Amino acid sequence: MKNAAIAQVFQDMADLLELKEENPFKIRAYQRAAHTIDSLPVELEQVMKEGKLREITGIGEAIANKITDLLTTGHLESYEKLRSEFPENILSLMAIRGVGPKTATRLYKELDVSSVDDLEKAIVEGQVAALYRLGEKTAENILRHIQGLRRKDQRVTLGEALPVVEEIIADLGKIRGVRNLTPAGSVRRFKETIGDIDIMGTADDPESVIQAFVHLPQVEEVLGKGATKASVVVGNGVQVDLRMVEHDSFGSLLQYFTGSKDHNIALRDRASRQGLSLSEYGITVTKTGEIERFATEEGFYERLGLQYIPPELREGRNEIEEAEKGTLPKLIEASDIKGDFHVHTDWSDGHDSIEAMANAARSRDYQFLAITDHSVGRGIAHGLSVERLRQQIAEIKALDRKLSNFRLFTGIEVDIRADGTLDYPDEVLSELDIVVAAIHSAMGQDSDTMTKRIIRALDNPYVHVLSHPTCRLLGIREPIDVDIEEVFRAAVRTNTALEINAMPDRLDLKDIHVLRARELGVRLLIGTDAHSAGNLDLMRFGVGVARRGWCQAEHILNTSAFGEVESLLKQGKGQAWMTTSR
DNA sequence: ATGGCTATCCATGTTTACCAGCTGGTAAA
Incomplete structure (x- = not known):
């Protein structure tokens, strides 16, 4: 068992x-x-x-x-x-x-x-x-x-699917003669939920890889198995398909199975006007019937006269037009991240100490970390009373003084109450480096009440960030009823940043919200909402959402150096917080 | 039921919101 x-x-x-x-x-x-x-x-x-x-x-x-x-x-x-x-x-x-x-x-x-x-x-x-x-x-x-x-549909979250994929790829990667093992489909596009998992690869001896695949310990049921393809069901009930091809046509295979469907339809449409037809095997010149093979996706897109399109952008939105003009954004990467703005410690409902969280951040080469435990209203999370908050501030500052080339910010994830007031008075909030506000109660309010409630919080001069703005939990809780466009406009007006919460169950804001918020000039940052030191690794899910929202490094505050963040925070919600180039 | 402690023991998450009936039970976080 x-x-x-x-x-x-x-x-x-x-x-x-x-x-x-x-x-x-x-x-x-x-x-x-x-x-x-x-x-x-x-x-x-x-x-x-x-x-x-x-x-x-x-x-x-x-x-x-x-x-x-x-x-x-x-x-x-x-x-x-x-x-x-x-x-x-x-x-x-x-x-x-x-x-x-x-x-x-x-x-x-x-x-x-x-x-x-x-x-x-x-x-x-x-x-x-x-x-x-x-x-x-x-x-x-x-x-x-x-x-x-x-x-609630039967899809699993990316957070559940990705570790499965990585484990399988690590196991199969040990086999001699295997190359190019890569997830395709929605996993590769970093979509928030996944139907089936597709894995692609090439090998000198594909059959031996298929054989090893169906005998992996995590496999519960083999649905089908051939010479180059097999389908299995793994522990959490997810179907995993593996496809192996010859080395020289890997590019077109991967492109084809990465999708999305909408992206590929648009791509085919464009290709057919150029006298070309696309398939998983390559690009065929319609007139001659001659098929060209591609070992890499880069070569495939180049042949079509397009800039390479990162998987996260392949949703059939506007990526092909931009690729044609060569104006795709240079998307933010995980390595651009210099710190985290939303973590919990054992002072509230986190698992690890302030020091352990700081060390975890430093070991990831971060330059800064904001400690944002729960406020008093989160009783169940052992939210901090004003007195305990002040003790914590003292402890954070003492630790910060000991750390060189690293900045530990004092902060709070303060509850936005049902009426839009906050859990602490302003004079308490003013003692903190960063105030992250969030809704955790009265989530059933109607759109008008909820929107006014959130905007009231954004209007508070000490609130720097609105965390998990729609409060959804994938597969568990629907988002709150809110006029998100109004929230975006209020965020711009009040110089308040909106969070991309990186927890795989949240991913909130979600990709299309990020896209729209960025268009409107909302400042964005990524918070992991980590409840343990290991949770800092969830950052990559937030980065994935930012990439799907077409963000470059300069659109995300986490990419700023600690000195820059510090001076922004010190100036409060004045002009600098929103209007510097970052 | 656990764990600290050596007790036929004792402490152990709390606040807010909603709703049905006009204070208090119930649920959520």
């Missing part, structure tokens, strides 16, 4: 115990165990063999015994007993936003609702609204969330 499956058992048990109104601390212990197991870097099976289960924080006698049962027998009696006390699908009710344990219990006790379908029917028939202490609005709210769950 894998860690993820065991973690799920404990999460389910926690939910069921909540339904039973068990001791809340017991529930929390199960939740904490589930979370710890889920993010454990080694398999529990291994830990158990070494007899070290109890050494994991949060795993004591009882949970260690349960883990041992699960690993040795595949079953857990107490879990099965607990499940038998409730209807089969009760947990699926609690998975709906707006339905907690109390409501779920009442729904099945009073209305005999035991599935999402039942619940939807009961709402439509007005039975839910008729319950005491529920009503029209609550019922409507639940219905909206059910529909949201249904809409």
Whole structure:
């Protein structure tokens, strides 16, 4: 049994115990165990063999015994007993936003609702609204969330797909005679969600690579296998296709399978007017029927009279016209990044200390890091009271003095409350180098209320940045209802920067927002929202969004040297913050 | 249920918002 499956058992048990109104601390212990197991870097099976289960924080006698049962027998009696006390699908009710344990219990006790379908029917028939202490609005709210769950498509996030791809490429890359192993498709274009994963490569002996591919340990099912192509399903249910070709036609193959569909249609259309036809095998001169092969994509685009188009721009927007004129932007690269503006520490809900975060930043050759823990309103995240914030400021400044050629900025991720006021008074905010404002509550407001709320925050003279502006969580939560264009205009007017949040579940702003914001002259920066030192590596996802939004290095504040950032911050939201060349 | 501590013990995330009924339960973050 894998860690993820065991973690799920404990999460389910926690939910069921909540339904039973068990001791809340017991529930929390199960939740904490589930979370710890889920993010454990080694398999529990291994830990158990070494007899070290109890050494994991949060795993004591009882949970260690349960883990041992699960690993040795595949079953857990107490879990099965607990499940038998409730209807089969009760947990699926609690998975709906707006339905907690109390409501779920009442729904099945009073209305005999035991599935999402039942619940939807009961709402439509007005039975839910008729319950005491529920009503029209609550019922409507639940219905909206059910529909949201249904809409959620089966795609996985780039954050889930990319590590899978990299692992496979690392494994297959060890085989003798293999070259050019590259992801294609939406992974290569760095799209926020991925359907299937496509991997391309060339090899002296393609068949041996295909053979190795279908026998990789992460493969759960082989869907098909031929001499040059195979399809498999890996652990998280994602389909991975591998295609191997001869070295000399790799360029056209990669181009063809990178897409996007819209890009390739436009490219073909243009080629046919030049008397050429395009395929995965090469470029054919229509008149003679002669096919030209391309080992590289660069050669392929050059033959068409185009500047090389980076994969992130191949969305059929305007890239072919610009490539024809030779005016494509020189996109920002990961190596341009000199610092991070949004990280958490163990002062709020982060995992690592201020010093560990600073060291992690320095080891990535960054020049600066802003510490932005949660404000007091994020109670669950252990948000900082004014008093603790001031202690933290002192500690950050003391550490900063010890670090040469590096700047640690004091900061906060301050909550924007429902009415647009902030979680701290202005005089507290004025003590910080950087103030990042964000919405974490009352996300259901209507567009007008929400837009005014955000603009009120942007108007605050101490707010430098609006973080994750649309609050979406991919596949989990829809974005808030907001007039984003109005927010962009207010950001320009008030000299407030907007964040590209690099967390793979957020990627917020998203690519097309970045494109539009940049057109309007909004200042942008990338924040990883790191909750651990290792999370600083999420920066590349933010860079990917910036690239998809056609950003050059000078469009993103993270590419500025620390001295430059410091003087910008010192001048507050005055002209310099927005109107320097950067 | 865990972990600190050696106790038939004790502490363990908190604030805000929403909604139904006009204060307080419930859920979310």
